[in-house]
Amino acid sequence: xxxxxxxxxxxxxxxxxxxxxxxxxxxxxxxxxxxxxxxxxxxxxxxxxxxxxxxxxxxxxxxxxxxxxxxxxxxxxxxxxxxxxxxxxxxxxxxxxxxxxxxxxxxxxxxxxxxxxxxxxxxxxxxxxxxxxxxxxxxxxxxxxxxxxxxxxxxxxxxxxxxxxxxxxxxxxxxxxxxxxxxxxxxxxxxxxxxxxxxxxxxxxxxxxxxxxxxxxxxxxxxxxxxxxxxxxxxxxxxxxxxxxxxxxxxxxxxxxxxxxxx
Numbered sequence: 001x002x003x004x005x006x007x008x009x010x011x012x013x014x015x016x017x018x019x020x021x022x023x024x025x026x027x028x029x030x031x032x033x034x035x036x037x038x039x040x041x042x043x044x045x046x047x048x049x050x051x052x053x054x055x056x057x058x059x060x061x062x063x064x065x066x067x068x069x070x071x072x073x074x075x076x077x078x079x080x081x082x083x084x085x086x087x088x089x090x091x092x093x094x095x096x097x098x099x100x101x102x103x104x105x106x107x108x109x110x111x112x113x114x115x116x117x118x119x120x121x122x123x124x125x126x127x128x129x130x131x132x133x134x135x136x137x138x139x140x141x142x143x144x145x146x147x148x149x150x151x152x153x154x155x156x157x158x159x160x161x162x163x164x165x166x167x168x169x170x171x172x173x174x175x176x177x178x179x180x181x182x183x184x185x186x187x188x189x190x191x192x193x194x195x196x197x198x199x200x201x202x203x204x205x206x207x208x209x210x211x212x213x214x215x216x217x218x219x220x221x222x223x224x225x226x227x228x229x230x231x232x233x234x235x236x237x238x239x240x241x242x243x244x245x246x247x248x249x250x251x252x253x254x255x256x257x258x259x260x261x262x263x
Contacts, residue, residue, distance in 0.1 A: 016112045050119070121140060128232065141188060
């Protein structure tokens with residue numbers, strides 16, 4: 001049975017959590033990239049994926065809501081109390097289900113600060129959850145290109161086992177670049193994270209454990225509670241915008257981007 005036939009049996013949406021209060025770059029969802037807010041680029045590039053039925057922005061901020069409404073973008077208002085993107089995504093999911101009057105099967109949480117996201121990345125991330133009922137959550141990963149990225153605490157490093165399940169996530173440079181750089185490709189987390197619907201709710205009920213708190217990485221909650229995180233390698237160049245310097249870098253890259261004129 002082909003992917004499109006399998007997809008027709010499942011209700012799949014993308015949710016982009018976005019808030020103005022980033023500690024490292026306040027207001028970054030509305031940061032300008034070629035006359036449009038960063039969140040505009042993430043939203044429209046995500047909607048190009050045929051793996052999702054629709055895409056929504058989940059936000060606690062009226063200014064983001066107003067921008068979305070002015071640009072005909074789906075938006076769901078959520079609580080200001082959420083500290084984690086997954087909590088915001090879960091609240092939005094339940095509101096969307098109520099509005100649609102149907103139960104969702106998979107929710108793809110898409111980072112709102114990666115304006116170079118490609119629709120193919122979302123399709124790659126969703127496919128294993130459609131095909132394998134035992135996969136509850138998945139992360140994309142891509143190669144770290146140089147030593148500077150490897151040392152950057154804003155880049156979340158990930159280490160995988162032989163079956164591409166996560167062994168560990170860290171903001172520190174792991175594994176040891178000095179000892180095994182020639183033998184092991186160093187990888188980073190790419191924040192396109194599809195959850196099975198019920199596991200997203202369960203995940204948010206799990207208590208934070210010491211490693212998640214120390215590293216400030218949500219996926220460690222899964223590992224600390226004994227759940228597997230599937231990893232899929234992708235070779236797309238995508239960069240998260242954590243600082244104004246990152247924004248300048250992304251603007252430069254996007255000048256030659258193949259999707260920019262498509263939305």
